[in-house]
Amino acid sequence: MNPSDYGVTGLTDPGLDLRSADETQVWYRRQWRTIGNTLGFGQSLARRYDTASSVSIAGENQVGLSAFASAFRNGDPQPESEVQASVLTAVIARGREGGLWRTVDDVATLPSGACYAAEDGSRRAFFPDTAPGYFGEGWAGPPPRAESTCGWDTPLVLHLGTFPWVYSGGLEGVGPGLRWPLAPARLGLSVVASLLEPETNLRQDARQVAAIFRTFNAHTLAMIQRLPVVAGPGTWSTSSTRLQVGQMFLRDGEVHVHQSSLHVAGFQGPRGRFSALAYNYCMARFAAFFAVRAATIRALPSLPPHLQQLALASPDPVLRHYSTQSLGR
Amino acid sequence: MWRLLSIVGVVGVAVGGMLLGRRANASSTAGTTDGDVDLGPLPTADDVPPESAELINLERNWGETPLDLRPLFALMETVSGIVGSARVFAIIAYRESRFESAAHNGNAQNEQDERDSSKNAYYNNVDRNPPLKYGTEAAAFGSGGLFGALAPYFLWTGVPERSKQAPLLNARPEILFQPRAAAFGAVVYMQRILANYRVDDIADIKVGWANPSLLGKGRGGATYNDVRARFLADAKTLGIDLADPSIPKKLSAAAWPGVPAVFDQLVGSLSPEVS
Numbered sequence: 142m143n144p145s146d147y148g149v150t151g152l153t154d155p156g157l158d159l160r161s162a163d164e165t166q167v168w169y170r171r172q173w174r175t176i177g178n179t180l181g182f183g184q185s186l187a188r189r190y191d192t193a194s195s196v197s198i199a200g201e202n203q204v205g206l207s208a209f210a211s212a213f214r215n216g217d218p219q220p221e222s223e224v225q226a227s228v229l230t231a232v233i234a235r236g237r238e239g240g241l242w243r244t245v246d247d248v249a250t251l252p253s254g255a256c257y258a259a260e261d262g263s264r265r266a267f268f269p270d271t272a273p274g275y276f277g278e279g280w281a282g283p284p285p286r287a288e289s290t291c292g293w294d295t296p297l298v299l300h301l302g303t304f305p306w307v308y309s310g311g312l313e314g315v316g317p318g319l320r321w322p323l324a325p326a327r328l329g330l331s332v333v334a335s336l337l338e339p340e341t342n343l344r345q346d347a348r349q350v351a352a353i354f355r356t357f358n359a360h361t362l363a364m365i366q367r368l369p370v371v372a373g374p375g376t377w378s379t380s381s382t383r384l385q386v387g388q389m390f391l392r393d394g395e396v397h398v399h400q401s402s403l404h405v406a407g408f409q410g411p412r413g414r415f416s417a418l419a420y421n422y423c424m425a426r427f428a429a430f431f432a433v434r435a436a437t438i439r440a441l442p443s444l445p446p447h448l449q450q451l452a453l454a455s456p457d458p459v460l461r462h463y464s465t466q467s468l469g470r
Numbered sequence: 471m472w473r474l475l476s477i478v479g480v481v482g483v484a485v486g487g488m489l490l491g492r493r494a495n496a497s498s499t500a501g502t503t504d505g506d507v508d509l510g511p512l513p514t515a516d517d518v519p520p521e522s523a524e525l526i527n528l529e530r531n532w533g534e535t536p537l538d539l540r541p542l543f544a545l546m547e548t549v550s551g552i553v554g555s556a557r558v559f560a561i562i563a564y565r566e567s568r569f570e571s572a573a574h575n576g577n578a579q580n581e582q583d584e585r586d587s588s589k590n591a592y593y594n595n596v597d598r599n600p601p602l603k604y605g606t607e608a609a610a611f612g613s614g615g616l617f618g619a620l621a622p623y624f625l626w627t628g629v630p631e632r633s634k635q636a637p638l639l640n641a642r643p644e645i646l647f648q649p650r651a652a653a654f655g656a657v658v659y660m661q662r663i664l665a666n667y668r669v670d671d672i673a674d675i676k677v678g679w680a681n682p683s684l685l686g687k688g689r690g691g692a693t694y695n696d697v698r699a700r701f702l703a704d705a706k707t708l709g710i711d712l713a714d715p716s717i718p719k720k721l722s723a724a725a726w727p728g729v730p731a732v733f734d735q736l737v738g739s740l741s742p743e744v745s
Contacts (some may be wrong), residue, residue, distance in 0.1 A: 387572030
């Protein structure tokens with residue numbers, strides 16, 4: 142399987158072989174280091190890796206989530222925290238049927254109608270993110286089936302596959318999900334982690350991920366392509382690009398910024414500003430998703446029967462095709 | 471910020487007219503050059519000594535300080551021996567540059583005041599300091615970098631301790647865009663404020679940053695109070711709690727290791743034509 146089977150091009154293959162325990166651990170730790178360094182828990186993660194000797198993917202994900210929770214401090218619990226957490230729990234449970242990367246829910250069916258009680262009345266627990274953005278062309282409806290006490294007139298749309306950049310139009314340097322209190326933020330990151338696990342990855346409709354990627358790529362590619370490409374270490378390139386302080390460039394498919402903070406660098410794109418950090422992170426999430434998908438298919442013969450059945454019975458014809466091939470049926 | 475040299479580094483020089491550094495213009499970064507010198511890359515968490523990493527937690531009480539700049543600020547604290555200074559440097563950088571390394575005040579048409587400041591800084595002090603190889607350029611440069619340094623004062627960093635051996639005398643002003651060089655200048659500057667002025671608390675450091683005379687005759691005046699209020703507001707906006715137990719109520723430069731050691735650890739060696 143190749144991402145191009147889903148019309149996805151331009152992703153760097155992060156390489157994963159689930160048939161090798163050592164390589165698997167190295168790969169997952171590399172993923173988590175990237176996540177940790179981007180989201181601010183790299184130091185906690187490194188401390189855990191000094192002592193952790195996980196032997197499973199679930200274990201690696203648990204270490205990552207624990208490091209996140211220990212480093213995460215958003216002050217006192219906010220009034221919206223409880224509602225956000227219960228809404229996310231419901232949204233994630235529904236999303237597990239195949240649409241976890243992007244969830245679209247009628248708020249009337251969610252706990253408290255996705256509203257929380259604030260001092261000045263009932264408020265929305267999430268941002269109504271339904272305008273065209275970097276992840277899609279917008280979601281006008283359907284409107285809630287019951288009147289919302291806090292003014293929802295659209296569905297709740299969340300892009301949990303790229304948590305904390307959960308809103309299509311909000312790709313600033315700090316992902317909106319990082320401003321949530323710990324309980325909902327941890328749930329958000331747990332989705333990112335679960336999509337790295339073979340079972341949840343197989344359940345996720347890759348066509349949804351591919352469609353989101355294509356939109357993201359279509360609105361960012363022109364700006365990315367304008368950047369100079371600098372060869373990374375370990376290449377034979379003898380050319381050197383003279384970079385100015387603050388200048389962005391591409392190396393190994395990632396945006397870097399010369400002698401400056403990647404966290405403040407960004408682009409003025411057709412759908413608003415998007416940060417270089419968010420760009421790299423989202424691209425890494427897309428790449429990791431397809432890497433786990435491909436590696437799972439390759440390793441399918443050695444995976445438990447229920448995973449094999451899951452793949453063979455998938456509504457996704459690409460997954461069915463390659464799973465059949467992998468299992469020699 | 472770089473008025474301190476005019477008082478403690480250069481004998482008897484009057485303070486320049488501009489009291490408060492304007493926030494560097496983040497939109498004016500394009501077209502800047504770094505003078506053909508490329509120092510080491512930004513430090514990472516791995517560059518912060520393990521013993522310091524225990525003290526300077528890179529994940530706690532930084533607010534929205536960019537993650538990839540925290541190791542630089544932590545290294546500045548470690549190298550200078552000024553315990554608690556890392557977050558203070560972050561707050562200052564937020565005010566002076568909004569964390570843009572290549573922030574530059576003085577390159578735009580409407581930034582004549584910044585060019586005037588660097589011009590005054592240069593021509594009022596040139597006779598009393600070791601010569602700058604690129605003095606004319608520094609005079610016309612304005613200010614910039616992470617900490618909003620005025621170019622001439624920046625290039626004279628270390629003169630009080632090292633005189634003609636100060637490390638940046640032969641450097642082009644654009645070197646202040648390089649975060650490690652900017653960090654060197656800022657660390658020396660903070661040390662000199664702490665060592666030479668009455669600094670009652672952390673907010674007083676920022677007052678000295680704006681203009682050391684405010685820590686003397688100007689203490690308690692409107693500008694003094696404004697700077698303090700703005701600094702404390704910046705800390706709050708950024709999300710840094712200055713009352714955190716990891717930050718002493720008063721910072722001290724008693725453990726200052728000296729300009730050469732600080733330069734060596736933050737910047738390293740410069741090419742012969744620069745050094």
